[in-house]
Amino acid sequence: MDTKVSPDQVIDAQQVGRSVPRMEGAAKVTGRAEYIHNLRLPGVLHGKVFRSRIAHGRILSIDTSAARAVAGVHSVVTGEDIRRIIPEPYYGPAFHDQPILALDKVRYVGEPVAAVLAADPHVAEYAAGLITAEYEELPAVFNEVEAATSSICVHDELKPAITFPDLKHLKGKRNTNVALDYKLRRGDVSAAFASAAHVFEHEFHTQHIMHTPFEPFVALAEPLDDSVTIHSSSQMPAYVRLEIARLLGWPENKVRARTAYLGGGFGAKVYVKIEPLVVALALLARRPVKMSLTMEEQFYVIGKHATTFRIKSAITADGRIAARKCEVFWNGGAYADIGPRVSQKSGFTSTGPYQIECAEIDSAEIYTNLPPAGAFRGFGIPQLVWAYESHTDIIARALKIDPLEFRRRNILHDGQEHPTGTVMRDAEFDEVLVRIAARMGWDAPFDRGTGTKRRGRGIAIGVKASIAPTTSFALVNVSADGSAVLFCNTIDMGQASNTANAQLVAEVLGIPAERVKVTQADTDVTPFDMGTLGSRSMFHMGHAVRLAAEHARTQLEALCAEGGLTYTGEQSVAQAFRKKFGMQAGNIFGVGHYTSRYQPADPATGMSKEVTPFWMIGGTGIELEVDTETGHVTILRMVNVVDAGRAINPRVVETQISGAALMQLGQTMTEEMVFSSAGELTNPSLAYYKIPGIHDMPATIENEAVEAETRNGPFGSKGVGESGTFGVSPAIANAIDDAVGVRLYSLPLTPESIYRAICAARGEPLED
Template sequence: MLEQGWVGGRRARFDTAGRVRGLVSHVGDQPVGAAAHVAVHRSTQPHALIGAVHTEDALAMPGVYAVLTGADLYKQFGDRLLTGPAFADQPALAHEKVRYVGEPVAAVLAADLATARAATDAVWVDYDELPPVYDLADALEGSAFVHDELKPSSVFGDLRHLRGVRDTNVNYTYTLRHGDAQAAREAGAHTVTGEFWAPPTHHVPIELPCTIAWVDAGRLEMLTTTQTPSYVRQTIADLLDLPLSRVRVTTRPLGGSFGAKMYDRLEPLAAALAWTTGRKVRLVASREEAFLLTTRHGAAVTSSLTADAEGNLVSSIADVRYDTGAYADVGPRITAKSGMVTPGPYRIDTAHVRSRCVYTNKPSAGPFRGFGVPQVTWSHESLIDELAHRLGEDPYAFRRRHLLREGDEAPMGTRMHSADFVTCLDSVANAIGWFEPLERGSGRIRRGRGVAVGVKAVLTPTIANAVLQFNQDASATLLISTVDMGQGSDTIMAQIAADVLAMNSERIHVVRADTDATPYDTITAGSRSTYHTGNAVRRVAQAMRDKLIALGAQHFEVAEADVELTPEGLRSGERTVPVAELVHGHFGARGATLTAEANFTTSWAPYDKETGRSEKVTEHWFAGAIGVQLTVDTATGRVHLEHLAVAGDVGRAINPALVEQQLTGAAIMGIGHALFDQLVLDQGQLVNGTLLDYQLPSIRDLPDKLTPIVVESPHDDGPFGAKGVGETGILGIAPAIANAVRDAVGVRLTTLPLTPESIVTALENKQEEES
């Protein structure tokens, strides 16, 4: 039974019951005592200069403590008010101009939230309208500019050349040049092209973002819903011009996030308000406000894929435009990391990608499960499917022939390791019965199958640290800054440490992130924690094992090599001493602790300036595949998923049950993105930003059968060979479904989501063309 809690064991996550029953308390559940509750007055213009902000009426309302504007904060903080992970372009409150409908313009502090919200309605603003940049076309046409000049963060050397650039909405361009792709395309025998669109979407975690900030003895302390406590500490220290030691950021378990709660969300505003007023402040986003905090990038991809007469892939060309909205956020990083995999996980002779990050007057786009890769996977998995059809080849077999194998160099220059695309593809094809005859249907209901493959790089370089306190009673306290937001990180980190220490994983408590106590960790995102933090945890546990063995050697008076750590205790030959007894003997005290610490850091080779290539662009790869069998109702256009199989190469599953859940959860989220989930904007206004109108998959949208498949191709440097899995399952869902629709009814759709309306429209167009 002990092994259930070790590496490879299916231990249930420690907090399932508490999360389901509401016994795990979240940030929003914390009592705050006497605090100022903050509500935000938001812009009613997409792009305008701010004239006077009229706050008198709001201030006169009983219970209102203060009303602050962007100008007030700018007076206090100057340009430090502008923050962001790549560009310092994002003010906590709009300063001088507003850049999207719903942007925070003034903050009301009041005795309670209802009063604060009522008072925001009493604030009004004089605007001087500017020409709006509603979409990518407006932005690239280039007559109006969302930002007067580019302001890359001073932290990043690779963005330095962009500083001060004016008259553009393109804040970053990544270019990949591998061979002469244009010439290869012209010389090729078969070329397929496409104009692809993946819309902006929202994460919709169940828990709403909430931040509580206060000043304590000259320090800024904060309890907040964030995936990035270490980042937030740095940002707040920069904003307030404080040493890191005077900023404390703590978290509680998050109720889901998917990228929604990271980097600069409510935290800079909360810190600025607490610091300026000296009050404890509490900010919580309403569900409607949460839709405005960050979104997934809408992305347009114009692309082509070319084969020679023998069916070899000779050229991949793509122009990718990520709509990052009013603020760059992490868009430039997404633009590069996703742009580089736009050709897909295939052996292709040449590739040319231009990937741009573009400002528009929309809510800012930021990180979202998949980090921009699902948008380009939508392109490459549609193209290769169409090319297979064009060549009269089986889409599964055609992909399989061209997939990258172990040791192959991808078009962007990095070799493949522990990325078993072939096994992933084979397993989903087998699962959905690809090789068996298909009853296609002849009337209104038509049946089809589709597959898709996905590739994504892990965030690199990053840093992870772990501290382990081994308690005298043979329990342990693990200090890491990974944030458990439902993915189960606290459970698997305990499993890694328990495996090394041959102990019961339930006796290991994982301390939630607190920058005063838990060590630096880059972020909990990009599926990086299992590999990076997992390695730090493995190392810290090994260091602790070495300490225990050293104590054991002293105890037995033998060489360390003759001592073994077992579940029963330290053993040398026939002799065994329980760990508790050993540690008690060492310190002569109950309750004493042994401490160890460890670090794990990865490195990369930056992109070549000319070609965008790198021999090590990432520490490791995620490889996944999707297979789907579905029906299309040709009268209504509705898609019904009969079976969806999702496979991911995770290197080694630390906990197969949790891996299956991640694959399944990502697949369900992807089903929404494929079929109906999108943020609809009309002239800068979000028109479906409520849960009455926004579409998320419910239990009734799930496939009749959903099969998660764990593929294990161990990574040489992973903890026990493991890699992350949070995003692998989402990459190929939309194209797999679109490919199955193509198989079922013969129409190729290139715009997501695949609504019933878009399907019947395509069917009608096809009938017209045929007649």
């Protein structure tokens, strides 16, 4: 909040559509911004975890004696100890499958088995290293396709949470690793393939990825007389409260979850992660307990699904996609987390943004003995777009149709039905393609390079549905001087949501955005919100904030009228309060809430007339150069274009597009969690898990949000945090194909994989 801006300075000027600087900018550049990472409390104990070193095994014994003997150790806790306060210590949003500390079995290398508490974190860490465990080793399964039919089962029995109706049929199921089996059946697919002029079939793979937020997972639990406060770097404080209350059997109001700014989230910090353990340790110790994971430990908490995607298309003689079959296997790891939602909510868009009359999708979440996979910026969409846009490009090239033309011929337009049965609304696919092509000069001659440096270009476009139905609540509190505070649970983890939400309040109240304060989430005072994920907040919370501000304004206008005043913003409100209460006293509360519409999928066909309240669209164009002697790729130009509806804050929208695309660039070129044949992660550190640095940036990057309006969105807007990721990976692979005539089917696109493909294409494969 910038109090230097005078209260009535921008009265009636438009707050929406203005590039208001981030509200927390000064705090972040001076090092003073609040993160839970910084929180210190008197008497706090630090928790350090002992983790499983095997992928699958029955726990025979855990020896904590050496750890307990270390001077300065407060206590050592195992899964059995946790049962003393939480009899059923299993958590998870989709399945209650994850023990707070391993019980009976371990299911992946890195799973927490025991925890040490000490006042000195060095002591706790040292002592944790002295714990040993004996296991009866069990055979393990790592690959998602193998695990789908394997006799090795990660869980003896499936335990779906009650939250999701489409998981009910899995309750109690045994002898399976399939944690969700979404199916879509539309039209006569067999007939379409039988009569197709061309049939194309490919298999694509994506690798395991970790979010690596720079503020690693951190939580601090404070046990109070009959309640607990959890300070956590969480994208979902309301859910933290719900899940901890459920585990403890307490009413929600005895659990308080609060956050500060997040040092990155990207989907890692949704639902609960280390919070149940920290709460359990604090309640057992009757002391505040803080756990700050290291970067290395983060890799054992949550990641992004590796996938195998088998895709098959029937193409008509005039180059139209008549039918598409999609079979997607999602490697969910040992615990489901929100993976089943990823497999379904994203799975139903597996056919891509195209007019396809006959479609068949099988999208399955598979348990394996690897670290859990869940939500990651894009919520599964980047894995799907990688496959369907590589596949689409292969088809266009094989049929000698320009890849842009082939896409435009098949792309969905407003009013047309997506294969799920939902009619497209406010989805500017064609415009996104047109703008990418215009920026790239697609029709102009292109320098293809010479000698060992060959140039190529490629495009790709993807679509994502929002997560529905979900609910947001917001509360606007106007004080007697007319200043406003917004209470909401949307977490600002870098996407500038506080700034955008302040703009919405300001727009409605007719005051400068800089004058609105936004609180940090604290479930004791901020009302319910499902969570900050899946680009849902601008739309859902945006509506709730708008409604809360409108509710406040209605009351403020009435208050002014009661005092014979005309509402003109803060000063008029201050006068009205003084008139009514005789002094500067009182409040006006505006409340608002919003729930998106959704129609559950028909169990037989997987179709629904309303799968999402809005569509996210993102495309990327790439120009690159390949060194044919080494396989090294230089990205010369990256053009990212999205449909974000109407931008509430254009500069923030641009940085969201850019940041998302560059994050996906890392996942395309360098990032990969590499596992040994025993399921051990070999590279859990930024030294060996390579995220993009400043020298990995494209020589030129352009970002654009097309002119668009989301008619059912708040002030015409919709979410944009993920759209920049969609097209990046396939656009690069398509450009590599364009440059050197080789096709890659697996991420990441390492120089060696490209060089090997070049060698293979000329019939001189490089030895292994």
